[in-house]
Amino acid sequence: MPGSLVQQGASVLCAHGGQAQPTAPNPRVLLGGAPSVQLAAPWTVAGCPLPPNAGGPCATASWTSGSVRVTSHGQPLVLQGGSATCVPTGVPLTVLLAQPRVRAS
Template identity: 50%
Template sequence: MPGFLLHLGATVLCSHAGQATPVAPNPRVLVSGQPTVPMTSLYAVAGCTLPPPTAANGPCVTAQYITGATRITSNGLPLLLIDSQAICTPSGTPLLATVTQTRVTGV
């Protein structure tokens, strides 16, 4: 499905409202003046409210996207779309991209 490209300024949250930020954005391609994000970039999660072990798996610390754009690449790597899928570690829950730029779409 087509979706908007994710960029450094996009709002991406873990399922427990923790803020996720890309560790290695792609400065080679800009949208709305900000770097895009390749599928290989890890996301660091801060502020996850999931309780520590014994009550749950522990708060989300990092996340890795497992799907990306199929027709848009930069430096040979697929870029991320708003509907790309990610898995958080250690909880195994998804990331939710809620706000991004609305000028550039991809498939």
């Protein structure tokens, strides 16, 4: 599935509205001057409003699908159309806004 590559600082939210950020950006590939993100990099989620008695809040997330044809150091990169799962809630992350210039599949 083609999509825009995701850079550090992209607008990424959990299903409840918490802001997600990568913990290990990839400075080897820059996207609009910002580091890209490899698929294996863990993400932290801050500001998830889901209360603990409802199974929340979202704390971390990991991507399970990303680029296939474009890699950095042999590792796939995070795509806007990729899929990720938050822990402990199991809800997805959504990339609302990523850089528009570099697309991959």
